[in-house]
Amino acid sequence: MSASAPGTTLHASGNGATVRKLARAGIVIDASCDVSPAFLADPDVAVIPIPIRIGKSTYVDQHDPEATARYMQENANGEGAHGQSIPLDAEQMRNFFTERFVLDYDSVYCLTITASRSPIHDAASQGSMMAMANIRDMRQTAGINRPFQFRVIDTKNMFAGSGIPAMALRDLLGRHVQPKDIRDELFRIIDATYTYYVPDNLGYARTRSRVRGDRSINLLSVMLGGALNIKPIIRGYHGDTHPVSKHRGRAEAWGRLFKFAAQRVADGLYTPHLIVSYAGPLADVYGTAEMAQLRTACEDAEVALHVLQMSMTGMMNIGPGGLTLAFSGPPHSEAP
Structure with a gap:
């Protein structure tokens, strides 16, 4: 699928073999996604950071309570009318995905803020495709022959709205729902x-x-x-x-x-x-x-x-x- 489609799925396999059940699944969200502390505490969840520049100060949005408290204290509870967010580009996304997920996971779902309001979805899609070029070799070297799936998904919403499908996905994975059924249910939730x-x-x-x-x-x-x-x-x-x-x-x-x-x-x-x-x-x-x-x-x-x-x-x-x-x-x- 293209970056503008609801999801982009990529697969890499060392020997072309398939498995019915993915061994371990990870979830990636960008930092603008509002989710519960329990969700963030899950070891299979990763947050794509978003640097923010306001005047001469730079903050990194990654759901760190202390950093958020500092941002609010220094900017009147979050004011930043002239601030600028600096999302990761495709190259930085590739590095983030490769370092975090290649060897420990067989399936990764990356949920982003709506593509109609932010470049994050396109950068994540491009970064995931760039990462896949190296993933097969890295997994073969490590003796991992299971297929690898990376899906980038546009939540079509922002902030609290991006959090709803992310938390629903975690529930689906927790119930060990099969990947095809996860995809269908997740898109149904996003569309509603x-x-x-x-x-x-x-x-x-x-x-x-x-x-x-x-x-x-x-x-x-x-x-x-x-x-x-x-x-x-x-x-x-x-x-x-x-x-x-x-x-x-x-x-x-x-x-x-x-x-x-x-x-x-x-x-x-x-x-x-x-x-x-x-x-x-x-x-x-x-x-x-x-x-x-x-x-x-x-x-x-x-x-x-x-x-x-x-x-x-x-x-x-x-x-x-x-x-x-x-x-x-x-x-x-x-x-x-």
Whole structure:
């Protein structure tokens, strides 16, 4: 498949033999993907770092709590309107993949932020193809004759939305689902994942969104939003984003979104995870009555509710006080 396709799968085998069950599978995510601490603690998970430059300072986004705390402290809880992310290029991706996975794994899934907003997916696809040129020789030298698979997958979403398929994949691998069934189920989840964004500062969000090629926040909305404290709710789906509602103030916007999410949970999700990521102190999120209602809905439906610190990359792009919420479920036209 091409880099623009949902997934790119590459295979290398020392002797052309095939096996029915892959011995060990690894998961790669890029650092913009918001996932739980338990997911990150899995030894079979690796994070592609994303360097971020703000002024004269450089930070490395790789889900390190201390580095994230430093970034927030030095940049007003994540502000970086003029910051620049510096994703790894194809050559660096090749080195990262080769060093981390060639000898210890037979199957690797690399999930990235949507290709429509970032070059990471294309660089990972190119880097994986470059790495495969060396993998066969390295595995033969080490006496490993099992086939090797490397699949690069576009999550078609960002931040919390990229986290949903990543955590669903870990569940599938944990249940020892066969590779073909994993592929089909993972793409079904990706195609049904919705991310809702609530930027706290419209002017900031517009500046950063235009850097990503996103035109979902126009100038008039920024002017009116600043004067009236309007907070939009933006839906991300299939690599695209557009505003679906607007509300007076953060409390109203968050309340409507959390109630909306509770209803989606009650109606049934495709994977038992709902992720909320926030660019600020998590106590802000836990302190809302509607979050308590969402928590109860998740408990009743046996859905894991993950309230997380947003990645540095997410903070820089959405801005301080920004929030994202994501889940995978049936199509819906209604909005928060």
